[in-house]
Amino acid sequence: MSHSQPRKDPFADIPTLKITAPMSGHAPNRTDEWCFSYISQSAAGRVNKSNPLVRSFCIRKVFLHEVRNVLSSKKHDNIGPDGRAQYPLPPVGQPAHRSRHSGKPDGTENAHQLPTSYWKEGWYLWMGKSNVSLINKIVTMRMDLKEEHDYAMKEENLRQQWLVHQKRAKQGAPDPPAMQIITYPETIDSSVLKPIQLELPPIFYRMNRTLEKSRSALNLTHQAVKSGDIFVIIKDKAFSRDPFIAAKKVLSIVYERWKDHLFPDNTKEESKDPKKGSKA
DSSP states (O other), X not given: OOOOOOOOOTTTTSOOOOOOOOOSSSOXXXXXXXXXXXXXXXXXXXXXXXXXXXXXXXXXXXXXGGTSOOTTSOOOSSBOTTSSBOOBOOXXXXXXXXXXXXXXXXXXXXXXXXXXXXXXXXXXEEEEOSHHHHHHHHHHTTSOHHHHHHHHHHHHHHHHHHHHHHXXXXXXXXXXXXXXXXXXXXXXXXXXXXXXOOOOOOTTHHHHHHTHHHHHHHHHHHHHHHHTHHHHHHHHHHTSSHHHHHHHHHHHHHHHHHHHHHOHHHHHHHXXXXXXXXXX
């Protein structure tokens, strides 16, 4: 009794291109934020219990799915007229703070008139100059935009409470027992967040510009071959005198170069005194 073999797919041995769908979810598994810090301290700073010098900056890319509702992504709430989720930038990224940080006077005088800035897809630069701002930045790196906004609002609320109690302390009023342990520093003045334009040219940009004319020439040649005009041109040129004239010019040039190479002295004398032969 013979057992029938399973039927083989007729296209099984033909090489094919397999397209694999990405995993479900919205978070790509690649780095989109880089931070660099410079920290220094001196012997005098240790004696005086001074904080070390801290300078930090981070570059982050915000993707489309983080601010818009796209396929395979969670649904955002509070969508604005432009289709983006209305996630406000943290206080260090608002126009009023950026203006004050850059030294412009309108940052403090007209802060209430400046519109609120929201997260958009693109690149952002964060800069900080204190250890507390760096710690807060590290904490927020594990959060999405909504969680980071909620965290920033909580921190801003604590900061406002700290400012109120500092003002009351200067007036001699005692702080409530629950607020005595709060010593919230001025972290908002030591950091800033701003969008940047980081559109780098492609790697082969210069090469594409160099080969642009060659690409145009090849395109014209392809069109000539496709239409058959090039064969007519080749036939006309092959049976004309042009190939023989071109070959004659090439041979004459080669002969002159060869003669100059074998008899260099005669060539120099003839170039110095071209009428020497006629006088003799």
